[in-house]
Amino acid sequence: QKEVEQDPGPLSVPEGAIVSLNCTYSNSAFQYFMWYRQYSRKGPELLMYTYSSGNKEDGRFTAQVDKSSKYISLFIRDSQPSDSATYLCAVNDYKLSFGAGTTVTVRA
């Protein structure tokens, strides 16, 4: 069983829409949950991370963790074409395990 499962999409939305991305994880011991963004032909870069359950907001981005259901979410409000990228969730065990990544395209 993979440590993190993520729907690879792809996901295409019009500009201004809310983008909703989700992952599930297997090990209830995980405490840190991360979202990385990867533009085409670039390396992944950290977008934001949360500790344990709850929400974290950074501008148009909101990360949510529900430890009871082992569910991680990322919401992008007022999406822009510049948000078009692959979004990877990750759980922070000793090696940082990634989901498969969801490719998002925001259409102008």
Next chain:
Amino acid sequence: DTAVSQTPKYLVTQMGNDKSIKCEQNLGHDTMYWYKQDSKKFLKIMFSYNNKELIINETVPNRFSPKSPDKAHLNLHINSLELGDSAVYFCASSQVPDRVIGANVLTFGAGSRLTVL
């Protein structure tokens, strides 16, 4: 000034050849990693070094041999290349050592795209 730099950026080679990818970080981090990203974007860890010591060695063919001459450098040598080795290889570094204390935030390089013909 690039934090994690990899060379070469692109590598095209024939099956059976041997090739190396080099990585350097100037962040002062203690831990470095090699990840492999396949055509479906799945990012999977291969190796990790902490202060030149191998701490993670996932199920990787022994044709892959990492080497860390110092904590700022981590190289990857691949012998007898196969078609299935075609992928993007990412080097990364972080400050967290072999066990997680807090969030282990990795900084990635731009990747080395390997194509085996």
